[in-house]
Each structure stands twice: as C-alpha cells, then as structure tokens.
Amino acid sequence: MGDGASVRVEDVRKSFGTGDGLIAAVDGISLDVPAGRSVALVGASGSGKSTLLHLIGAIERPDAGRVVVDGQDVTGLGRRAAAHYRRTVGFVFQRFHLLPGLSALDNVLAPVLPRKAGFDRDTRARELLAAVGLAGRETALPSQLSGGQQQRVAVARALIGRPRLLLADEPTGSLDSATGEQLMDLVSALAAEHGCTLMVATHDMGVAERCADVVRLRDGKLTGTAIRGRGWAGPARGGLTGPA
C-alpha cells in the first residue's frame, strides 16, 4: 500500500457565470492536506465543497491560485495530462453514475477499460467487489442493486486504478442514514487500507466525524478547520498537520 497523496491548495478561486452575473463558488481557499489523511469538507449547499473537490481532481480549472498534489501543480495541466493525472485519483459521486447497461463487475472495470493496467484487472475488480461486500453480485446490473449497493460498486470503481487520492462528493447523499453510515465506514476503512488520502464533501456531520479532519466552508470561503481531538482552528489557512 502507498502513503497517499499530499494536497496543497493555494488561494484558489473559481467563479461561475449565472444570469445575475458571476458567483464565486470558491473564493480564495488555501488548504494543506498531509498524505494519507482523511478530510471532510462540510458546509451548506452552495458552500463550494464539490467545486473544491473538482478543482483538486482537475475536473475544473481554477480562475486563480493553484492546486499542488504530491508536488505536482495540477491546475495548469492540459486535457491529456489532466486525464492522466485523474487516473491517480478515485472519485465517488452522490448519484453513483454507474453505467446502466454494464454489470457490477464491468462498472468497476470501466475506468481502466481503454488501456492496459499493471495488474490483473478482473481479479482486482472481483477483490474490490468482495471488499465492498458484493461478492457474488458481479453480474448484477445497477438496476438490480439497491442504492447502497450501487454506491459500493462506485467505491470499488474508484479504487480500481490504485489511486493515491480518493475524492468523495456527498457519497451518502442518496442513501438513508444507516446505509450512509455503513458506506462511510467502508470508504474510510478502504481508504486507510489502500493508503489513500481521503477527501469527502458532505453536509452530514455524522459522515464528517468519520474523517480525521474537518474543513468548514461557507459561501466559497474556508471558515474553519478542526483536527480530531484539537478543536477548530482559525479560518485563514487550513493547516491540517495533526496526527491522522
């Protein structure tokens, strides 16, 4: 297992245009996440959690500032380099985004489908499905799985490429509380097991509590950070340097 990726966010800003003008989704956020740490981004709807995750995952490019992952500035990457970088990142989405025509196993394999991998893809996919508790459901279609099961498939899919950074955007948002908690336990455990740095965007404090650190956002700004057992720090810079 690796040690996970370190993430450094430096004064990142991102705005989106609407009919009423520009809205700052992320407004000058700076954040340091040590390698292997699990971090929850919490805040109300529209606080900028998902946008921040997208910026870290190089799905979006910031208007200003930069994101450095393991020493690599990922903000200026071209489309091909960005795609290459994203292969080192695992994504879990609220709505799962499974391919409805593919079996659970094939969905797990989807990220590595276009290219060769340095491992036995099929075996790893089966292991991951087993790890998320879906052994024996490899051939099931998404429509034949419950919401919680579909999100487990999504988690397995996120881990297929051996990522060093796992980004989860409201992973329990479409699940009931109990299922959500189970899933979050699973994600945390798997992230730890696979040596991933975990960043989870959520508005559910129950989910956030399963992470080592919590970063609070409001209106695109970082309003506070908390390291488990140390209480909230100031808003200026989210330095998460405590023990994982």
Place this chain on the structure above:
Amino acid sequence: MLGMITGQLRRQAVRTLTLLLGVLVATAGFTLLTGSVETSRLEVKASADANFRAAYDILVRPTGARSGREASTGQVRPNFLSGQFGGITSAQWRQIAGIRGVEIAAPVAMLGYVQARTYARVDVTGQLDPTADRQLLRLRSTWRTDRGLSEARDPGATYVYVTSNPVVLPDAGSTRDAPDWSRVYTYRGRPLSDIGLALSRGKTVCDLGEMPPLEVLPGGKFEPLCAIRKVAGLDGEAATDQLDPAQRSRLVVMQRHPDGTFTSGTDVHNRTSGRHAVADVSWPMTLLLAAVDPAQEARLVGVDRAVVAGRYLRDGEKPVVKEEAGSRFADIPLVSTTRPYLDEQLTTTVSRATGPLPKLSGRGADDLRRLLAALPVGAGATTRADADAVFRRSVADGTMKVNPFVVLQAGSPRYPADGSVLRPPPVAQDTSELWLQETIGGDPPAWFVQDTAFRPVTRLPGTEPGAQHFPDFKVVGTYDLDRLTSFSKLSEVPLETYRPPAARAADDASRAALGDRALAPNSNPGGYLATPPQLLTTLESVEAVTGPDSPHAEDPISAVRVRVAGVSGMDAASRERIRKVAETITNRTGLEVDITAGSSPAPQRVELARGTFGRPALALTENWTAKGTAVALVEAADRKSVLLFGLVLGVCAMFLGNAVAASVRTRQRELAVLACTGWTGARLAGLVLGEVALVGAVAGAAGAGLSFPLGWVFGLEVSAGRALLAVPLVVATALLAGAAPAIRAGRPYPARALRGAVAGPRRARRAGRGRTLLGLAVTGVLRTPARSALGALALAVGVAAVSLLTAIMWTFHGTVQGTLLGDAVSLEVRGVDVAAAVLTAALGLFALADVLYLDGCERDGEFAMLRACGWADTEVMRLVVVQGTVIGASGALLGAGTGLALTVAFTGSLPAGLPGAGALVAAAGALAAVASSAVAAGLAVRRSPAGPLAEDG
C-alpha cells in the same frame, strides 16, 4: 399555451435553431427536389419529343416477319429489311395507303443482290518497252476487305497484249437486232465477210459465237485473238461456273500506233484511244436491288431531291420490254447510289513478260491461256484502288453494268439464344451453284462471295440458267445518300432504309485488328453485315427482275413504311393517332404492324466467327434498334418522380420524429411537473405538437422562401404554388412525425419522471460485454434501442435513397438499355438525381448525428464520470464514434438492402451488378456515419465534466 410553447422554444434556443435548420433544409430540398423532378421529367419529355419521330411512324411487315429475338427483346437488327423478301401484296399496300390518317405509305420490295461490273483503270504505259513491236503485260489482282483483315489473290490475271500490228475490232452491235456476221469485221472499209461467217459457224479456233479482235499480221493475214476464258455457247451448252479459276483470266488487246497513241476495246463502238495505255481490270461488286414506289419514296425520304446525275424514277415507270424469237428482253430502269458503301480495295501488280514473245493470235482459248500463264515475267509495279472511287467513276462515265442473270436473296442470320452476346453461326453455301451462269458476257463475281456466310443465300428461280428471260438494267440516274432527308441519330430505325451499316469493335483485340475503324459490308451477299439497297427500281419492274415464277410474284413487297398525318411529337394525341392507324392496319390486313415512333438505336454486342480469307474472329458492337424507347423513358421518369416524392417526405418525417422524440425524452421531468400540476394528457400532447407545428411552420415558410433563390442558383424552376404547398405539407409531416412522441408525452408517469431515474435494461446482458470499447458501444446502442433504431433508420432512409436512386437510374437506363436516346436522356437527368440522393443522404446523416448528440446529452453524466475516472477525451470520443459506427453500419446495411428490395419491387428485376453497387453505397453510408459520429463525439466532450457531476455546491 402559446406562451409556453414559444417560451420553451426560446429557452432551448440552440436546440430550436437546430430543429429549424433541419426542417428548413428538408423543406427547401423538398421544394427544389420536386421542382427538379418535374424539370427532369420535362427534359426527358423534351428529349423524347425531339427524337420521337423517325422517317416513319409505323412499319408494316408480312406475317411472321418478326424474329424470335425481336419478339422477346423488342430489338431489331440494323438493315434487317435487307433480308426480308416479299410477303405483302400490292393490294394490301393500297389498302394501307387508303386508311384514314395515313399520310405516306411507302412500299419497299427487296429484290435481291445483283452483280455490278465496274473497272479499275490501270495505266500500264510506264511498264511498256517503247522499242518492242509486240509485248505482253500480266496484271495480277489482290483483293482486300474487312479493313484489310481479309485478303485474297485472284487466281485469274488480266493480260495486256500490246502490238504495233493493226487490230480489227468487231461491230457486235450489228448482231443484236439483225445478226449479220458478214459485216462484223471491216478493215480499211472492206468487210471481212469470210472471217465473220467462219466465226459464226464455229470454223475457227475460238468459241462458237465469240467475236474476237483480229490482229493483222505482217503479210496481211488476219488472225483472231481468242478470249482466254470460256464463253458459254448460244446453243445451250453446259453452264459456266463463274468461280472457276480458269474463267477469271482475260486478254486485253491494245494496238500501239506509230504516233505513240494506243487504242483498245472490245468493239468498234466501245473502244478508247489515248496517249496512255490503260488496262481495265474487271471489278465486280455485289449490290442490293430494291423496288419502291417513286412518289411515296420521294415523299418519305426525298430520294428525288438527292439525285445528282441523270433523273429520278418516274411514277409507274415500267421496263421497256421487247419479245424477240421467244425471248423477253426488258430494259429495267434503275437509280444507283453514288457510292457502293463496300469495304473493298484492289492492289494490282503489273509485270512484263520477258524473253521472245510467241505468236498469240490463232490459238484456241485453252492453248492461249496455258501459254500466257507459262510466260516468264519480270519484277512488277503495284497500283492500288478503292471500291468507292472505282464505283463512282464507273457510274459517272456510264461503264457500270449490272448483270441481270444472277439475282440472289440473303436471309437473316440466326442467333442462338445464349445470353446477351450474339454469336451467329456460319452457314454453308454452294457458291459454284449460286453463281452458275449460262449467257454470253457473264462476268465472274467478286472473289469474296466465297467468304464465310452468316446469312443463307438463295437464288431467284426467275434467273435460273435456261430461262428465256433477258432483263437488262439501265441506270437512269444516281443519287447521293447523304442528301436524303436526315433524322435524329437518337431515333433512327432500321429502315432509315438507306443507312450504311457499321459495326464497331467491342474489345481491344478487335479494335487493334480493325485499326479502330468499323467493320463494313463487302460483296459477299451472305456476309454478316447487310448493305442498304444501293440500286432502286420501280415496283412495276419487279416481275422483269424476278421473272414470273418468283415465289413472291404475287406479294413482292417486303414492308410498307407509314407516316401518320398530324403527328407533332410524343403528345398523347399524336400517340393515339399513330396507335389508331396501326390498329386499323392490323385489323384490315392482318399483317404484322410495329409502331416505330419513339424507337432508338441500342448497341448490341455480336461475336463473329473468323472468316475464310484471314479475318480473325471479332467482337463487334452493332446499333440495333429498341422499339418504343421514348415512351418507356417518359414512363420511367414518371415512376422516378413518385419515388422521389416519397423519399423526401420519408426523410422529413424521420428527422422530425427523431427531434420531437428526443425533445420529449429530455423534458420528461418538466412534463411530469406539469402533469402533477393538473395538466391533462391531451394538453401535454398538444403542447408538444404545438411546438413541433410551430417549428415546422416557421422552418417550412423559410425553406419555401429559400427555395426560390436556390432554384435560381441551380437553374431549377420553382413555382410559387409548389413552394406554398410545401409549408402545409411540412407542417402535416411534422405533426405526423410528432404524433407518437406527443402521445407518449401525454401519458407521463410523474413520480418516475420526477425521480429522474433512467430506465435500465430489463434483463441482464451477457457478462463481460462491456470490457471492450466495442462491447461498451454495443451496450450503449442496446441500452436505448428505440433511439438507436431511429438513428439507424434515419441513415437507412438516406442510404436507401441513394441506392434506390442508383437502382432507378440503372433500371431507368436499363429500361432503354444501351439505347442512344436512353443514354442521352440519362445524362440529362443524372445531375438532378445525384443532387436529390445527396440531399436525402445528408438529411439522414444529419438526423443520425442529432441522435448521437442527443444521446450524448442524455449520457452527459456517464461520460463525465468516465472522464473523471481518467478517460482521455479522445477515448470518450472513440466510444461515441464506435457507437455511431455500429448504428451507422446497421442503418447503411438496412438502407442498401431496402433500396435493392424496393428496386426489385418496382422493376420486377435485380439488374446484374446492382448488389455490388448497393454494397458500395452501404460502405459509403457507413463511412459518412463515422464522420457524422465524430462531430457528435466532439460535442460530447466539449463541456467540462464538472457540470454533470456536480450534485451539490
């Protein structure tokens, strides 16, 4: 409601504009296409009209004249009437001429092939020894035909005996009306009665009845120079085989005067003098003789106006007949063409006998022939001559004589039914028997009459040996074929009676052999190519030619060519006039009647077996004639119009249906919300239909308006009526196409729609299918089968349009297969057809791209997920392209198959080669689908993946 409709369209401005553009293109295309179809139909009609009429409208032939091939294919061979002898009576002809509506009824009676004697004039002065008192030249002839491929050295020779001794020529004319042998020869005013009487009694070495020239030997002795060919006796001796090599030599006697001039001839009335020694080499040519009614023929093709020398035949002109001593002598009036249209050449080699010349006079024919043949000769000089030039000169100077004693009739070639290539088999013929002759002065026929025959040759009994019937032809005038009334080359029919045939090479070997020239007829009456008649006489002369015992003595006419009054083109009235006259002729005479108006030459491949004189086997293309071509062309154009209308509307409906269905799919949630707020199903359906109708109306009006400048640019006439008609038609099509999606919109399941769940497959698919790009693409195709089917169908319609139009053009061409008129018209309409097919296919591709684009929009989240997982944009694009290719290939195959099936349904046949063309069209369609998919793929990765993935801020 209207506010909601316009609001919805405004909200989705790009989508609305796309729809508008598609419908606009479809409307403008529809308007232009229908206009162009009408234009092409008009062009077809104009071309057909312009080339509708040949020299005559109706051809009447004897019962049973149609060959099996003509009956089955509707095609007739060129100059086929040249092989049609008799079968219609004069009474029937008059009956036809009397039918109301008949403007001209021109009969033609093919009488047969006769032999014309012409002479090639060979100047031998340069070969003479000016110091010799007596000398002999030998002229050997080599004949060539078939563009030099057939060559024959004539076994006979022309010997020219040049002597300084006086030569006494006979006065043969003194014996015709009142034979007086005592006055046949006169020398210096003194009749040589003893010699004449001796000859008449056979008391010389020469044949009985022969009048040879006499050489006056030193010492005053008169000795005959006998002919070296056998002259048949007057007393019924055995007939002469004119092809006997021994009969083909002759002796020309020439006196050289002290002043250096020469005199030669066979008779005192037929001698020539001059400073040059000119030997006449006999050149027999076989010509076709036909009898016509001079007045009707003049009206039909203007033969009277084409006469360039002498006079035309007089109406009702009869032979001048004299009965003498139980025999009938008839001078038959003839007009001759200026050219024989025979492909024959002569090379003459002139050699002088070397060594002392023995005495030639006083020897019998056999003795003299043997002597001459054995004389050694020196090196020779050659001269060349062509049949055309020799015939022209012989006709012009009146030396052309037509032998009346052998009249041969040649039938038609036989064509075994073995496919599209015709291979007429050679036929056996006994040329010795055919050319047997028992008369004085008979000339040997052309050596090529022994060439391979493809048409059976028979001899008229009226001219059998022994018949006491002595016709003689008098050429009263000559006419120039080129001055006859000309008709369109696209609609000429075989009895443009006077058109010389020509068969062009059909393959490289034949082309090389023929030197890129057409094969033309020669003097062989049984040869494959039949000449048009080169000699014309009157119907009143027929009996004089054929004799009273001819099998067609009562019905000598071969065909009657009829022009119908009041025919101005191929309009319905004209066609009805022709049809009515044809029907009346059939009912009244029972003869075979064909409407020839609207016919067109149709090239036909013929393979000829090798000839006897060196011509190799040849592959040729002959201009046969397809009857009724013009009518078939217009009918084919009408059929095409109907199909094009259907196709254009089909593509319109497909495109709109796809667009409306996609619109309903993407707005399920919105419609569900409306349903939850109390909108009825009918109102929801009305909302959807209202949108599509508005788009149809606006785009239809714009498209109709656009069609005017576009029509001007492309040179197509767009009528306001048709443009206006397009608007309601497009709106109706839009409503029809939107009906099914609107009904679906009218019965939404609000809860399900609001949940936003995309329905997954109803059953598990084969595991592992999604582990390859192709498998993933196929899964994507099958996930939304209706949408994929719509995309495939859209392209299928386009491809079907192309393949169907290809097939139509093919069949359209095939309807008039290979006819010159058909080819010409096909060229005219091909541009419009291609434009129509391209537009239809472009619309199909546009619809396919739209399907893929909408699919991409709906699967935005999936693609975003894949990109978030590390798929490069190019990998996502490849997935879309493969998916589009799968749909496109299915549509292309379906379209090509449908096109072929429709072809079979419409035409009842599948032309050979069309499946291959269909496969090509399908491949092109699939390739175009790939290109179209690439556009949709580009659009699929244009947006950032963050949007579809963001569920929360």
